[in-house]
Amino acid sequence: MRTIFLLPTAFLLLLLSSCREEKQPAVPAPPPVKPQEAAAVPTAPQQPGCQGCHAETQLDAPHDFACADCHQGDSSTNNRQLAHQGLRTRPAAPESMAAVCGRCHAEQAAGCAQSGHFTLRNEVNLIRSQFGLEPVSSSLRDIPEPNNPPQSKEDLVNDLLRRRCLRCHPGTAGDSYPLTQRGTGCAACHLRTTDGKLDSHAFSLPGEQQCLSCHYGNRVGGDFAGMHEHDLGSDFRSPQVTKAPHLRPYGVEQHDLAQDIHRQRGLTCLDCHSGAELSGKQAAVSCAACHDPQPGQIPPLKNLRQEGGQLMLTGRADGKEHPVPRLQHPAHAQYGGKVACQVCHAQWSFNDQGTHLLLTYSSDTDAWSSLTVQSNAEAEAFLAGSEEKPVMRDTLTGEKKPGVWLQGYGLRRWENMLIRQDKDGMIKVFRPLLDLRLSAADGQGAIIGGFDSIAGNSDGLLPYTPHTTGPAGLFYEQRFLRLLAPQD
Numbered sequence: 001m002r003t004i005f006l007l008p009t010a011f012l013l014l015l016l017s018s019c020r021e022e023k024q025p026a027v028p029a030p031p032p033v034k035p036q037e038a039a040a041v042p043t044a045p046q047q048p049g050c051q052g053c054h055a056e057t058q059l060d061a062p063h064d065f066a067c068a069d070c071h072q073g074d075s076s077t078n079n080r081q082l083a084h085q086g087l088r089t090r091p092a093a094p095e096s097m098a099a100v101c102g103r104c105h106a107e108q109a110a111g112c113a114q115s116g117h118f119t120l121r122n123e124v125n126l127i128r129s130q131f132g133l134e135p136v137s138s139s140l141r142d143i144p145e146p147n148n149p150p151q152s153k154e155d156l157v158n159d160l161l162r163r164r165c166l167r168c169h170p171g172t173a174g175d176s177y178p179l180t181q182r183g184t185g186c187a188a189c190h191l192r193t194t195d196g197k198l199d200s201h202a203f204s205l206p207g208e209q210q211c212l213s214c215h216y217g218n219r220v221g222g223d224f225a226g227m228h229e230h231d232l233g234s235d236f237r238s239p240q241v242t243k244a245p246h247l248r249p250y251g252v253e254q255h256d257l258a259q260d261i262h263r264q265r266g267l268t269c270l271d272c273h274s275g276a277e278l279s280g281k282q283a284a285v286s287c288a289a290c291h292d293p294q295p296g297q298i299p300p301l302k303n304l305r306q307e308g309g310q311l312m313l314t315g316r317a318d319g320k321e322h323p324v325p326r327l328q329h330p331a332h333a334q335y336g337g338k339v340a341c342q343v344c345h346a347q348w349s350f351n352d353q354g355t356h357l358l359l360t361y362s363s364d365t366d367a368w369s370s371l372t373v374q375s376n377a378e379a380e381a382f383l384a385g386s387e388e389k390p391v392m393r394d395t396l397t398g399e400k401k402p403g404v405w406l407q408g409y410g411l412r413r414w415e416n417m418l419i420r421q422d423k424d425g426m427i428k429v430f431r432p433l434l435d436l437r438l439s440a441a442d443g444q445g446a447i448i449g450g451f452d453s454i455a456g457n458s459d460g461l462l463p464y465t466p467h468t469t470g471p472a473g474l475f476y477e478q479r480f481l482r483l484l485a486p487q488d
Contacts, residue, residue, distance in 0.1 A: 049075045050083070060202040070100050092187035094118075094171045101186045108279065109186070114138055115280030120169050124161060130434045130456035131157045140169060140396060148401050149361065149440065149448055156438055156451055160357060164376065164405040166395045168214040176377040179249040182213040205316065211269045216250040217375050218350045218412075221269065224467035226259035228350065231412045234370045251375040257414065258347045260469045268317045274301060287341045292327045331476070338488065340428040344476040346466035349417045353432050354410025356453070359440040360390055361403045371408055379404055418461065419479055427480045428463040435460030 050067035051057070059065070068075040073087040091100040094113065102109035116122050124143065125135040133154055136142040143162055146155035167175050170188045173196065174180045181196035182188045189206040192199040208225070215221025218229050229252040230237040237253050239246065262271070272290075276282035289300045290311065299305060303314045304324070311324035327336075331344070365383050372383045378392050382404050390404035418430040440451040 049078070052078045053080070053083075058200050058202065060204075063201065063203055090184050090187070092191075093184040097185040108275075111279040111281055112186070115278065117278045117280070118170055120166065123165075126434060126462070127161060127165070127436070128157060130436065130458065130460065131438075131454075132457055133157060140166065140171070143396070145394075145397075148403065149442065150359070150451070151449065153451070153454065156359065156440060156449075156454070159359060159403075160405065160438065162394050162396050163392045163401070163403075164357065164407075167376070169395065172395050174213055175251060177249060177251045178247070179209070180213050180216060180251065182210060188213075205270060205275075207317070208268050212250075217252065218352055220465070220467055222250075223257075223348075223350065224260045224263055224269070226257045226263075226468075228255040228257050228348075228414050229253070229375065229412070230255060232371050232373050232375070232408060234372070236412075237373065248373070251377070252373055255414075258468060258470060260467050261471075262469060265322060266315055266318045266320060267313070267322065268315070270316050271303065271313065272301070288327070288336075290324050292332070329472075331472075335480075338425070338427060338484065339480050340426055340463075340465075342429050342466050342469070343419055343427055343480050344472040345469050346417060346429055347468040347470040348414040349429055349464065349466040349468065350431050351413045351416065351418060352409055352411070353413075353435055354437065355432075355435055356408045356410065356437045357439070358406045359403050359438075359448075359451075360406060360445075361443045362441060362445050363389055363443070364445065368406060371406070374407055376405070376407070379406055417466070417479070419483070420461070421483050422463050427483050429466055430461040431464040432460045433462045433464070434458065 050071075050073075054067070057067075066075060067073070070091040071088050074083050074085055077083050088096060088100075090096065098106075098109050098113065112118050119138050119140060121136065121138055121140075124140065128135060131153060144154070144158050146158040146162070148155075148159070150156040150159055166172070170185055173184055174182045176196070178195055182193050183191045183198070189210050190203045191201070192204070192207070192209060211221055212225065216227065222228070227250070229250075232252065239253075272285055274282065274285070277284055285300045289297075290304060290313070293299070293306075293311065299311070301313070303316060305312055305314075311326070313322045313324050314320070315322055335344075365385075368383050372380060374380050374383065378387075381387050382390050382392075383406075387404075389402070391400045391402055392404045393400045418432070419427060420430050422428050434456055437453040437455055438451060439453055440448040442448050
C-alpha cells in the first residue's frame, strides 16, 4: 500500500513543478540598439580599390585589366572623391580610343576612325552638296560652327547637321529612347547597353541591338528587321492615344513589315557586312559575290566556305550552317548586267517624300500639337512643355543653343518603289533621301533671312539598296521593262 501511495504523490509533484515553470515570467528582450551604437558594430572591411565600390563589374578574359589602366583615376583608395580624380569616364570615346583601345588594337582603332561608317562623311557631304556647299574632310569637326541665328544658307545647313542629323555618330551616346542609347566610340559597337547603362564590361562582336541603335528610323538596317516608322502626325499612328504615355523603343511606333529573308533564316548584319568593310579596309560585298561566285574566286567573307560544289555560310549569331543558293533562273543571265538585284528581290522600300525641317526660335507650339512625336527626344521635350524655351544641343560640342529643329513629312509610304536608271546605266531602286525643305523662323514666327522651304539642287532621289530581300514575284519584269530599250 505504501508503494502505491508514493507513485501518485510523485506524479502530482512533477505536474505542479511543470505548471510553475510555465508561469515564470519571460526573459525580457534586449533593448534596441541605438543608431550611434549600430554604427560602431564592426563590419567586414571594404575591398580596397575600384572593386570595393564596383564589385558587380565583370570583365571578359581578354580585357581583365586593372580599372585604372583604361579609366585612370586612383585605384588605391575607396574615397570616392580621391579615386575619381582624373577619371576618364569614357575611355573608348573617339577622343580617347586611339590612346586606350589603340594600345592593343592600333590598326583597328586607326582604320575605324578614318572609315566612312565612323565619320559619316558621305552622308554629311551628300547633304552639303545638295545645297551647293563644298565637302568637308574626313572629320565631323570640320563642319563649321554656324552663326546662331543663321545668317546664310551654309549656316542653316551646318546647324541642321550638327544639331539634328548627327545624333547617330559614334561621338554621341544616342537619343534617349530605350533602344537607341549606347556607348561611344569603340563601345558603341562592342559593348551592350540597356536603357543607356552597360550590361557588362564584356566586349563582343556587334549584335543587332548595337546596329539598330543607329540604323533605325527609316534608315538602312531598320528595313532588314521589317521596321517602318509610322507617320509623325497623331492621326496616322497607333495605338490611338491622347497624352497617355506608352513605350516607343525607337522614338516612333513601327509598322511590322516583311523582314529580309536573310534575317528570317537567322543571319545578322555582320554575316554580310564584315569588320573589314565597316572599318574601310574592304569594299562592300555584292550579292553576286556569294550567290554567283566565279571559278577560282576567293570567298569574300571569312565565314563563307565551299564544300564541293556548295557554298556554306556559318552564321555569326547562331553558328548554324546555311547553304547559299546559286543563281539559276534565266532572268539573271538576261538582265543581270542591266538591272540591280533588289529591283526584283526587294519586297518593299522606304519612300519618305518631302521631309520638311524648321529651325524655330518661337516658344509657341500650338501649331505642332499633332506632331509632338518627332523621333528626336529634345524636340519632343520642347513640344511637351518640358523645356521652357526652344533649345537643342550641338552634338559635336554638347553645348545647348537657342532654337530647335522640328520635322514633318509630306508623304511616308513603302508601296510603289521608285525605280529608275542610274548614271551608270543600271536600273536601280531609288529613294528621296535628299528631298529636304529647310526653313527658319524667329521668336515671333517670322521667316529669317528668306529661309522658307529652301530646296536643294536636285529632286533628292538617290540609288538605294533595300534590305528587304525576298523571292522575286511573278510579275517582277513589270517593275523595270518600261526602262529598257526595245531591243533589250
